[in-house]
Each structure stands twice: as C-alpha cells, then as structure tokens.
Amino acid sequence: MMSSDDSTRMKGQQDFLDSLTAFTKEHRASHWSGPLSEYLEKIVAADPHAAARTSHQYMWDMIRWTRKEDEHGNFRSGLFDQELFGVDESLERVVDYFKAAAAGSEVGRRLLLLLGPPSGGKSSLVILLKRGLEEYSYTEAGALYGIKDCPVHESPLHLIPHSLRGTFRETYGVDIKGEVCPHCRVRLEQQYNGDFLRMPVERIFISEAGRMGIGTYAPHDPTTADIADLVGSVDLSKVAEFGDEGDPRAWSWSGAVYAASRGMLEMIEILKVKREFLYLLLTLTQEKNVKVSRFPLIYLDETILAHTNLAEFRKFLQESENEALLDRMVIIQVPYTLNYKDEARIYKKLISSAAPAFREVHLDPHVLDAAAVFAILTRLHEGEEKEQELVKKIRIHANEDVEGVNRSDAERARNKLPDEGLSGVSPRFVINALSNAIIQSDKRSLTTMDVLLALKDGIESDARIDPKKKRKWVDYLVVARKYFYNRWVKEDVHKALFVSFEQEAQDLLDKYLDEVEATLDNRQIKDPITNEERRPDERFLRSVEEKIHISDSGKQSFRQEVVRKAMGAFKRNEKFTLDSHAQLHDAVQQYLFEQRREVLRLVSSSARPDEEVRQKISVVEKRLVDEYGYDTHSAREALNYVTTLLAQE
Numbered sequence: 001m002m003s004s005d006d007s008t009r010m011k012g013q014q015d016f017l018d019s020l021t022a023f024t025k026e027h028r029a030s031h032w033s034g035p036l037s038e039y040l041e042k043i044v045a046a047d048p049h050a051a052a053r054t055s056h057q058y059m060w061d062m063i064r065w066t067r068k069e070d071e072h073g074n075f076r077s078g079l080f081d082q083e084l085f086g087v088d089e090s091l092e093r094v095v096d097y098f099k100a101a102a103a104g105s106e107v108g109r110r111l112l113l114l115l116g117p118p119s120g121g122k123s124s125l126v127i128l129l130k131r132g133l134e135e136y137s138y139t140e141a142g143a144l145y146g147i148k149d150c151p152v153h154e155s156p157l158h159l160i161p162h163s164l165r166g167t168f169r170e171t172y173g174v175d176i177k178g179e180v181c182p183h184c185r186v187r188l189e190q191q192y193n194g195d196f197l198r199m200p201v202e203r204i205f206i207s208e209a210g211r212m213g214i215g216t217y218a219p220h221d222p223t224t225a226d227i228a229d230l231v232g233s234v235d236l237s238k239v240a241e242f243g244d245e246g247d248p249r250a251w252s253w254s255g256a257v258y259a260a261s262r263g264m265l266e267m268i269e270i271l272k273v274k275r276e277f278l279y280l281l282l283t284l285t286q287e288k289n290v291k292v293s294r295f296p297l298i299y300l301d302e303t304i305l306a307h308t309n310l311a312e313f314r315k316f317l318q319e320s321e322n323e324a325l326l327d328r329m330v331i332i333q334v335p336y337t338l339n340y341k342d343e344a345r346i347y348k349k350l351i352s353s354a355a356p357a358f359r360e361v362h363l364d365p366h367v368l369d370a371a372a373v374f375a376i377l378t379r380l381h382e383g384e385e386k387e388q389e390l391v392k393k394i395r396i397h398a399n400e401d402v403e404g405v406n407r408s409d410a411e412r413a414r415n416k417l418p419d420e421g422l423s424g425v426s427p428r429f430v431i432n433a434l435s436n437a438i439i440q441s442d443k444r445s446l447t448t449m450d451v452l453l454a455l456k457d458g459i460e461s462d463a464r465i466d467p468k469k470k471r472k473w474v475d476y477l478v479v480a481r482k483y484f485y486n487r488w489v490k491e492d493v494h495k496a497l498f499v500s501f502e503q504e505a506q507d508l509l510d511k512y513l514d515e516v517e518a519t520l521d522n523r524q525i526k527d528p529i530t531n532e533e534r535r536p537d538e539r540f541l542r543s544v545e546e547k548i549h550i551s552d553s554g555k556q557s558f559r560q561e562v563v564r565k566a567m568g569a570f571k572r573n574e575k576f577t578l579d580s581h582a583q584l585h586d587a588v589q590q591y592l593f594e595q596r597r598e599v600l601r602l603v604s605s606s607a608r609p610d611e612e613v614r615q616k617i618s619v620v621e622k623r624l625v626d627e628y629g630y631d632t633h634s635a636r637e638a639l640n641y642v643t644t645l646l647a648q649e
C-alpha cells in the first residue's frame with residue numbers, strides 16, 4: 001500500500017511536471033522573422049501602437065499585464081505580491097513613475113533612483129521588474145521586434161527615412177522616434193544597397209542572460225572602472241577585417257547600455273561611479289543617445305533604474321556640483337517596513353529559500369513575530385522613550401485594534417516620520433542571528449526565547465553598533481518579550497488548557513445552577529452514578545462566587561437572582577447560557593482558569609510527577625502541538641515559561 005507520504009510526493013512530482021509543461025507552452029511563443037516590408041504589412045498594420053512603443057511604454061504595459069485589483073477595485077500590480085512585503089507605498093510610486101513616463105510626462109526623461117537602507121529590497125524590486133519583462137516578452141501582447149543582428153536590437157521602424165515619416169504617421173497614426181544605429185546603417189548600404197524594405201526583422205525575446213533588453217552595471221572598483229564597460233570600445237580583432245577603426249562593425253558593442261536597449265538598464269550603487277559615467281547616463285535618459293568616438297550620436301531607448309544606499313547618497317549630497325545631477329533624477333525611497341507582520345513574512349520567505357538544514361528546524365509560532373517586533377522597534381523615530389507608547393505604535397503599524405485608539409488616531413499614528421524605516425535592523429541581521437542560533441545550538445527546535453537571546457548576542461558582538469545603541473537595542477528585546485511574546489504565549493497555553501472552553505464552561509454553569517436550586521429548596525442532590533443522596537456542595541458554590549467577590553451575606557440574594565433569570569429563560573424556552581449573565585460569565589471563566597492553572601503549577605512543583613500529573617500535562621502539550629503550531633520541545637518550554645510567569649503574578 002502507498003503511504004500518504006508517497007502519495008504527497010507523487011502529487012508534488014505531477015504538479016512539477018504540469019508546471020514544466022505550462023512553462024514550455026508559454027515559452028513556445030511564436031517566433032517570427034521577415035523583411036521590413038512584411039513586418040510593416042503583417043505586424044505594424046495590425047497594431048501600430050504596440051509597434052511604436054517606447055521602453056517606458058513597454059514597461060508600463062508589462063506592469064499593467066500583471067494587473068490585480070485591490071479591495072476597492074483600484075489598479076494594483078501583481079508583480080511584487082509573493083516577494084515584497086510592507087513596502088507598498090514605494091511600489092506604488094514606482095508604478096506611478098512608469099505610468100506617467102509612458103504617458104509622455106517629463107519624468108520619463110529622468111533617471112529613476114531607488115534610495116534606501118541596506119537589505120531593504122531595492123535589488124529585489126529591480127529583479128522582479130526584469131523577470132516581468134522577460135515573461136511579458138513571450139506573450140502575444142508583449143511581442144517585441146527588432147532589426148535582425150542589430151547590436152542594439154533596435155526598432156525596425158528606425159529604418160523608415162525621415163522624409164517618409166509624415167506619411168507614416170498619417171497612415172498608421174503613430175510617430176516614429178529614433179535613428180538607425182551606425183552598425184545597421186553600414187549594413188543597409190553595403191549589404192542591401194540602401195533598400196531598407198529588405199532589411200531583416202525578427203521577434204526578440206527579452207533575456208538578461210542573453211543580454212537582450214536588460215543590462216546591468218555594477219562598479220567593481222571605481223578607480224579602475226572604464227567607461228568602455230558601459231559603451232564599448234574598438235574591437236582590435238575586427239579592425240583587420242573591416243580595415244578601419246571607424247567602421248561600426250569593428251566596434252565592440254558589449255557595453256551594458258547596448259544590452260539594455262528597448263528595455264531597462266540597472267545601475268547598481270550608482271553614486272559610486274565616476275561623474276563621467278553619471279553624465280553619460282543622464283544624457284542617455286534625457287536625450288536618448290550616447291556619444292562614442294568617431295560615430296555620430298547613437299540613438300538608444302531604455303529605462304534606467306538605479307539604486308544606492310543612504311550613506312552613499314548623503315555623501316553625494318554634500319558635493320554642491322552634484323545638485324544639477326540630482327535635478328535630473330526621480331528619487332523613490334524604499335524604507336524598511338514598520339509593520340511587524342510584514343517583516344515576519346520577509347523572514348519566512350528568506351527561511352523557505354534557505355538550505356534544508358536551516359529550513360527544517362522547527363520554530364515556535366511566535367519566533368518570527370517577536371524578532372520582527374524587535375526589528376521594528378529599532379526603526380522607529382528615536383526619542384520616543386516610553387515603553388507603553390512604543391508598544392502602542394508597533395501595534396498600530398500592524399493594523400491591530402488598540403484599546404483607547406480610534407480609527408482616525410490610528411491613521412494619523414501610521415503616518416511615518418521622515419527618518420523612520422531608514423535605519424535600524426535589517427531583515428538580514430535577524431536572519432543571521434537566527435542561523436547563528438541554529439548552528440551553535442545544533443538544535444532541531446528553537447523557541448522565541450532562544451532567538452531573542454541569539455539577537456542579543458548578535459547585537460553585542462557587532463562592532464559597527466556603538467555601545468549606547470547596543471544598550472537601547474537590548475532594551476528593545478525586553479520590550480518585545482514583555483509586551484508581545486508573554487501575551488501571545490500565555491494566550492496559547494490558556495486556550496490549550498481546555499478541550500473546549502465553551503463546553504466546559506456550560507457544564508460548570510449547569511452544575512452551579514443545580515446546586516443553587518438544591519440549596520434554595522433545601523433538598524438533597526442525587527448522584528447520577530451511585531444514586532447516593534448528598535447535601536448540596538456549599539464549598540463549590542462559594543468558590544465560584546468568590547471569584548466575583550460575592551460576600552457571604554450577599555450570597556442569598558445573588559443566588560435568588562440567578563435562579564429567577566434561569567426560570568425566565570426556561571419559560572421563554574431559551575437555554576440559560578453564560579451570555580445570559582455577565583457576572584456569572586466572569587466567575588465561571590475565572591474559576592476554570594484557576595482550576596487549570598493548577599496543572600501549570602504542577603509543571604514546576606513536582607520534582608517527580610506521578611502518572612496522573614504527567615498525564616494532565618501531556619494533554620495540554622499535545623494540544624499546543626496539534627492546534628497551536630508548537631512541537632513537543634517548544635510546547636514543553638512554553639508551559640514552563642508560562643508557569644514561571646504565573647509565579648511572578
């Protein structure tokens with residue numbers, strides 16, 4: 001027989017094969033090639049707008065292609081859904097940038113600069129845009145065409161001579177922008193005798209690895225970085241073949257700006273590059289061309305997306321000559337999230353993509369949330385020292401209901417202060433602490449306390465953090481534990497003390513009523529099993545009533561009132577429940593918790609628990625495991641922990 005493990009595995013394998021099939025089907029997009037004349041006739045005529053798209057328009061179409069609607073039916077991109085959390089505002093601004101640029105706004109002539117703290121998701125954002133472009137270019141709507149063998153895979157429409165572009169506009173209703181590149185110009189003359197209608201065109205597919213429509217530039221060493229990395233240089237091996245250094249066919253078109261043509265150029269750590277590079281890039285965005293030796297201007301249409309961190313940016317700001325450059329950039333901040341639930345999702349994502357040894361360690365259900373609370377505390381505005389205020393703020397940022405804070409107050413409190421989210425602990429810091437905890441302890445199961453301790457180690461051993469900040473951050477760990485973790489773990493344990501709290505409470509209420517009626521009527525109670533008669537259990541009644549401070553002299557009238565209400569319910573054919581009597585509700589609830597807390601006290605008090613105690617404890621442990629996300633080890637730890645908390649109460 002097949003075990004359920006086997007069948008899950010087989011199902012998984014089938015799913016994987018299915019997704020492979022879907023993948024290849026999607027990527028078996030129709031290839032196309034033909035001379036310009038056919039391109040005009042078959043492809044441009046069918047959709048002139050699509051054929052004449054600029055890189056910004058293409059990016060915007062790609063983003064629209066990932067369209068999802070939010071709860072109000074507004075546009076939202078689905079591109080970032082599974083990958084980026086808690087940075088919605090930045091994502092919206094990026095999307096808005098492309099929307100405006102596609103519509104022809106001036107922003108399209110400025111370089112887009114993402115600015116944010118380290119490990120804040122800038123690179124991830126750019127990667128998602130790149131992957132989006134690659135996918136989109138395989139769809140029908142995203143079909144893109146270029147001159148075959150052109151080093152910048154330029155638009156075939158560039159081949160239409162200027163003298164004919166007016167007629168073209170009248171015929172197709174779209175403008176042609178751009179000039180044929182020097183390479184294709186020579187080919188056109190020498191190979192096709194100027195007959196541009198015969199120039200070959202093909203469908204192109206965006207691919208970062210294939211240097212098609214995506215270019216990436218990272219400065220390795222700014223002092224040796226050569227502008228040739230961006231714009232290429234003479235290819236000496238080809239000079240012999242073409243006989244002239246000035247022949248565009250002898251030029252090495254390997255620069256990142258050429259790869260990026262029609263799509264996007266990613267500039268990593270852009271402010272580290274020489275100013276000469278920056279000028280070239282700004283001209284490229286503004287004028288859509290680059291100048292290299294010997295050639296006329298080369299027309300290039302691409303979107304430049306750059307990123308940098310804050311330290312680099314502040315240095316850049318200090319040099320006054322950079323002001324003019326700044327003016328030609330659109331800067332979008334990508335701060336850390338302030339919502340601990342989103343932050344915890346980031347950790348979860350990072351863990352799920354880690355090595356199996358790491359991924360398979362069990363974490364108690366509050367590990368990530370507690371670590372995230374700590375991380376957010378380090379990112380809030382400095383100076384707000386009162387613990388209670390910080391706690392409130394954290395909860396408001398996570399959209400939790402906080403007692404005494406109405407919706408508009410919460411809305412106001414959620415507005416970020418300018419410096420919030422720009423410094424403090426990064427997701428990577430937390431993940432590093434977590435992996436240290438795993439490596440050092442060699443455990444298969446970590447509790448929230450283990451991880452808070454690992455974070456403490458991480459802070460104390462980090463030479464980049466000054467001592468004052470270290471103390472403050474260690475205090476934040478205490479806040480995360482005291483006001484968040486303690487509350488969460490207590491709630492779990494309390495709930496786990498009951499099979500069904502509702503049922504047990506109702507049973508207790510019924511028992512209370514029976515006993516009260518018997519005392520008031522002054523009669524005996526018959527034991528349902530032994531059939532023996534006994535007097536009503538006055539000690540039980542008092543222990544319930546004392547929970548809500550009913551005095552001995554007041555007990556008679558309280559009991560009469562309870563019976564009256566129960567009778568009333570009975571007459572109306574209703575069930576008498578805890579909801580029918582608020583005071584009794586409290587009394588019963590407290591009684592039950594008190595009673596079960598005995599189980600917790602047993603955890604710590606009996607050095608050698610007897611079978612019955614052991615049994616009681618293991619039932620609670622099991623419930624923590626089955627229903628609340630613990631494993632045996634962390635359940636036991638949680639019980640011990642809550643027991644010590646109770647001892648301090």
Ligand SMILES: Nc1ncnc2c1ncn2[C@@H]1O[C@H](COP(=O)(O)OP(=O)(O)OP(=O)(O)O)[C@@H](O)[C@H]1O
Pocket residue numbers: 083084085086087116117118119120121122123124125308309337346349350427428
């Ligand atoms: N808001 C977020 N949502 C999801 N994942 C995130 C988020 N922020 C960071 N990460 C994850 O953290 C890791 C580091 O992020 P990334 O490399 O994108 O940051 P960065 O801003 O480019 O940092 P740097 O300035 O160091 O280059 C990545 O694996 C990324 O997926």
Ligand SMILES: [Mg+2]
Pocket residue numbers: 122123124
């Ligand atoms: Mg990065």
